[in-house]
Amino acid sequence: MNIAAIREQFPILHQEINGHPLVYLDSAASSQKPRSVIDAINRYYEKDHSNVHRGVHTLGSRATDAYEGAREKVASFLNAALPEEIIFTRGTTTALNLVASSYARNACKPGDEIVITQMEHHSNLIPWQQVAKATGATLKYIPLQPDGSFTLADAELTITANTKVVAMTYVSNVLGIVNPIKEVAAIAHRNGAVMVVDGAQSTPHMRVDVRDLDCDFYAFSGHKMCGPTGIGALYGKKALLSKMEPIEFGGEMIDYVDLYESTWKDIPYRFEGGTPIIANAVGLGAAIDFLQEVGMDEIDKHQRQLAAYAYDRLSELEGVSIYGPKADRAGLVTFNLGDVHPHDVATVLDSEGIAVRAGHHCCQPLMRFLNVSSTARASFYLYNTEQDVDQLIAGLLKTKEFFGHAIG
């Protein structure tokens, strides 16, 4: 992987922040965009834009082809069996809420169980709290080990014949843990439950095969994988999606409308009311092309190497706490620097041009498990280098010095 050539393709990286070259270590929140994605969106608006599925004119056909072409790219990227198993949404949150509202609210009744973990992002936690409240189902958590991971034995104990839904993140956005989705999906299916996967942090970084995982639903966002904001997708097995009712009504999802009764189109259109997010779907398609050209296995290897390097370098710093296991972590490192508040850490790093995330990372229950109110997080992507990690360490040394002087 030629990082220098990759970095060349990301215009945003070539600027100074507060007088220092930008070191962008917040890709888990949102990744930057290569020139090819920016150009694809511009080209679409300059040459091809029209509404989709309606016009009989040339632009209508071009726009429809571009939008449906993007769907096919997503389907092949995830190794879905069919393009209609891909529903475009605003992102992971909307996709997970669609499963919760359309599938789970109808599938659950009092006494049923929904199983999740305490490492879930709020987007894969609150929708299930709401389903439990609305249906009388019980929300259960697979217990976590001290490092934040869980054992399959505990998953076996928590998932029972009463479980209707198991929902879990593939990669933790705080701990960097890669969960054994395939094994958990097998447990869920043995108990008659569906497996829902939050792929927000896995899809950008590793080869994902929804058929090999045998998950029933898989959600992800485009903006974390070099694509635009406002577009993501839900993968669902055709047999399940076909039985689900839409939750938004109007526009493209309509089949036939009478005064008092109407019918819906087939999947995926049934779940895509209104004018869809056409240009951003085209941008997502371009992002997939870009990532596949680099190679998902290469990206996976690169981000794991950076995370391992960062973990080692951070461990050398006195007073640093790192959260999550050391081995087999995805490309991010979450930490705290002594008793310096993460906000203060992030501000000092920003003054050196280094962008990290500080806060609870939309994982408040996990913060409570870790016994902290917030943490700092450096997350890596294909355009980051070991030199970026070295800059981070230098910035943290400066933070220690600054706060040592200022407080001491």
Add this chain to the structure above:
Amino acid sequence: MQLDDLYRRVIMDHYKNPRNHGTLEADAVTIKLNNPTCGDSIALQLQVENGLVTDAKFSGEGCSISLSSASMMTEVVKGKTFDQALELADKFSALMKGEPVEFEDYEDIEALSGVNKFPARIKCATLSWNALRKGIEQQHE
């Protein structure tokens, strides 16, 4: 962007040695506020008598900016009438907007003027002041 604009010595002093940190009697007015972006929280307690803030204490978790701001706020608000306290809160908002504001009888607060250049941190600085506003508005109801 100069870090020293943000982290002035007086701010660090309040962070390291917060004034009025702790809790008041059970009958004090208690306001709990969270900063949802970072998970920080503050519990402000006000002892009020006849439209006057006679004592103030705070507890909770936060960064250097939010804790030093709370420390300063509790210092200055003691002995103020509700109207005077709200006026101070307005002045603090103006300070956060970068307007030149003087706190005649308590100049420490002016050290927080640098927060204006760090927009991401304004929420930290205003957390305790929002709690103050909320507490006094409750008394008016």
